Amino acid sequence: MLYIVGLGLGDERDITVRGLDAARRCAKVYMEAYTSLLSLGLDPASLANLEKMYGKEITVADREMVEERADQMLSEAADADVAFLVVGDPFGATTHTDLVVRAKNMGVEVKVIHNASVMNAIGVCGLQLYRYGETISIPFFTETWRPDSFYEKIQNSRRLGLHTLCLLDNLVVLLSNADIRVKEPTLESLCRGKKVYEPARFMTVNTAISQLLEVEELHGGSAYGPDSLCMGVARLGSDDQKIVAGPMKKLLDVDFGPPLHCLIIVGETHPVEQEMLEFYMIK
Secondary structure (H helix, E strand, O other): OEEEEEOEOOOHHHOOHHHHHHHHHOOEEEEEOOOOOOOOOOOHHHHHHHHHHHOOOEEEEOHHHHHHOHHHHHHHHHHOOEEEEEOEOHHHOHHHHHHHHHHHHOOOOEEEEOOOOHHHHHHHHOOOHHHEOOOEEEOOOOOOOOOOOHHHHHHHHHHOOOEEEEEEOEEOEEEOOOOEEEOOEOHHHHHOOOOOEOOOEEOOHHHHHHHHHHHHHHHOOOOOOOOOEEEEEEOOOOOOOEEEEEEHHHHOOOOOOOOOEEEEEOOOOOHHHHHHHHHHEOO
């Protein structure tokens, strides 16, 4: 059987009792390490903490392994219990849905154990979850690649008075027992037919706002602007999470600290939402 286990958002202790029980009894444990990251990170010491807590050696799985060599893991799950650990909730990324489909097509039984994800934990900001529009992702801009398909989605939500949750890009480091590598190839290396991996990096709230304002200036659709109210969130679900509300132009100067970050573009607010916003408003 394949157990897909959500780990939550904080550290190794955020796993549920059911999830911990499943991980401990599995013959092999994999951990997905590219769609997101626990707040404790994945340096060797943190990985050791995870292994101590779960009582199992953990094989860290990068994008290539999950998307291109998943059949190996699924073949193992056909003969024994295998756990696949996922930061947040198992279905926070479409890759994991694809994994379930592939498992079922191979006749492998799947059990999913849910946990908190950014999609529900963001409620801590005080904005009502059913008043959000479509969630968007903001990728890092490069000199030759500046995608802005998210702009229309923000615009549509703003017209309806809805909040917009912006998930920010991250290039995550992969750790193995022997080395530390980054598993995101550069565009230039792919064009040359070789995979050269670039340094790990995480988009900050500040970078996201800068890119959003650049796109607004380009489109001129008045979807938002420097005075638009936003909430910047860092390390959601951890003991040192940081939430700051204010206009875009003021959040640009806030130091949100280490990753992971996300951003909310605030829509029309209910009086209770407005009361909560005041607690986080930049002074």
